[in-house]
Amino acid sequence: MITIDRTEFDVIVLGTGIAGTMISTILSRNGHSVLMIDSGVHPRFAIGESTIPQTSQLITMLAKEFKVPEFQYIGLDSPDALRLHVTRNCGIKRIFGFAYHRLGEEHQISEAHQFGNIWRDENHLFRQDVDAYLLTVALNYGARALQSTQVESVDIDERGVRVTAGGKTYRSRFVVDGTGFRSVLAGKYGLRGQPCEMVSSTRSIFTHVINVKPFEEIVGKLLTQPWASGTLHHLFKRGWFWVIPFNNWEGAPNPLVSVGVTVDDRVWPEDGSLTPEQEFESFLRLLPSVERQFADTKAVRPWVRTKRIQYSSRRTVGYRYALLSHAAGFIDPLFSRGLINTVENLLSLSRGLLDALSADDFTETRFEKVDFEAKRSFSFADRLVAGAYASWDDFEMWNAWLRVWAIHVHAAESRLGGLLTLGGLSPVRMRPLANPIASTYEHPGFREFFEEMYGVMERYEAKQLSIEQARAELWEIISHHEFKIPLRDPLSRHHEWAMAQPRVRDFPLGMPEKHARWEARLTDF
Secondary structure, three states: OOOOOOOEEEEEEEOOOHHHHHHHHHHHHOOOOEEEEOOOOOOOOOOOOEOOHHHHHHHHHHHHHOOOHHHHHHOOOOOHHHHHHOOOOOEEEOEEEEEEOOOOOOOOHHHEEEEEOOOOOEEEOOHHHHHHHHHHHHHHOOOEEEOOOOEEEEEEEOOEEEEEEOOEEEEEEEEEEOOHHHOHHHHHHOOEOOOOOOOOOEEEEEEEEEOOOOOHHHHOOOOOOOHHHOEEEEEEOOEEEEEEEOOOOOOOOOOOEEEEEEEEOOOOOOOOOOOHHHHHHHHHOOOHHHHHHOOOOEEOOOOEEOOOOOEOEOOOEEOOEEEOHHHHOEOOOHHHHHHHHHHHHHHHHHHHHHHHHHHOOOOHHHHHHHHHHHHHHHHHHHHHHHHHHHHOOOHHHHHHHHHHHHHHHHHHHHHHHHHHHHOOOOHHHHOOOHHHHHHOOOOHHHHHHHHHHHHHHHHHHOOOOOHHHHHHHHHHHHHHOOOOOOOOOOOHHHHHHHHOOOOOOEEOOOOHHHHHHHHHHOOOO
16 A cells, blocks of 8 residues: 655645646646545546547647646647557547438438548547556656545645545645546535536446447448548437547557447436446447447447436635536536546646645635636536537538537637747747637637527527527528637638538538538539
């Protein structure tokens, strides 16, 4: 058993998941003593595996601002640096793919979308390796760790924080909670919203498997890229499957594929008479093309079936404490928002906490911005996801709603890319702007567009609009809205043109020569 030769620290971090180890690294790298405590051990299974350029840009901002070059290996330097320095067990993400399915029918290629990454591949993170690596980075910068150690109590007063774990008491000036859904501090202070007020309400079944067929072998015709070259989403009425391969590059040593199904639990309530695997298979039988893709799969670890996955907190910070993103709340894995929320929260909290440690002042007002930004991110993600689930009632509604997400991520990635480039990766020039431009929602041009589009979906859900009326209103907004978001990407006018064309399904972003191809594709289907 590991013993710790001291009992007083600047910060105690509960949990050594990806967020807990990253903030421990940041604090240790910047001169503060940190103790990490976790009831589990590494390596261990975790989901939240898919990155997009926005994720990598934000991780790179963490690396540069807080002087932690090791973060770059999972930021903009990856995937080559990831394989060289961290693990070869991760997959690549060249596309974000969406295949729409009508229940009981074969998939039609005309009802599919692909979004290519700009300039470089993203990652399918094999989290058990990545998380274990990040723990070692934190330790290398001086953080201490107790694993297989249960937290027995946390007490906070004006003198500081006292954490009793493994029968021993440790003291600190501040405590950060990264213990996820079963958050120690959310439980202690009754922070969970009861009932959860999120709009979306979904549940999930998932595991890692082998022998998933590439979907291109099932459907034949391709868009820009093979489906297996990225994250594939199979969409159906109020639900979706994910397929995240770790074996999708030449020489990949890891045969595993992360798979799962997430459904609206009000439309698809749990069938308690079935095991999780049997219920997963029951959803496969609704989608003939997907069922064939999974015909030979075998699970390599137990299936997990959840109840409602949404949860939230009335507040995410307090006197001498803060909840990391997944301790504060969770929405849905759709659109890979979980890791983005995590890193945005790390940027905001790390700045505030370093300043508070320097001033030895932990009043709640210092962290109001952290709380505001976390809640804003959750609210935006919640409504983005809720709109998507509702839109899957009809392909053309989804075809329109997908543009909301696409415009958001393109704007965020373009503006973050411009910041990183124009700022010369300088922490001083990055710092005042990072979170507002990462969220994009706060920009008036996008906020107005989003609220108009979401308003249509709210009226559709309230049965004030038919599918035909909602579909028409969504496309009317898209066709007439003037996007006033200053995109630094020189291809922005092409992207904006493509977003307004209902028959454009294939978005090879970052490739100027593809604009003519977009126009040609208007007659493909």
